[in-house]
Amino acid sequence: MLTFRGATFKQIDFMLSEVAVSRKVVTGQNPFSTTKSAEAVIETLGLTPVKRKLYSDEKSVCLINYIDF
Numbered sequence: 001m002l003t004f005r006g007a008t009f010k011q012i013d014f015m016l017s018e019v020a021v022s023r024k025v026v027t028g029q030n031p032f033s034t035t036k037s038a039e040a041v042i043e044t045l046g047l048t049p050v051k052r053k054l055y056s057d058e059k060s061v062c063l064i065n066y067i068d069f
Helices: 031-044 056-064
Strands: 019-022 025-028
Touching: 019 031, 025 031, 031 056
Parallel strands: none
Antiparallel strands: 019 025
């Protein structure tokens, strides 16, 4: 129903980080999207997120993006 009303639905592979921003609405697909969702909220407020190091689980999930199954 949401796509029928003009919403964009985007799905990626299981447990990979994905954040969608539509004006002031910020959504994350799963728990691995938490930090990127928080950074998107900060950017939506017109601020700049501080530089940070990826935590170990986040690094592992990022590596999966480079593997071609």
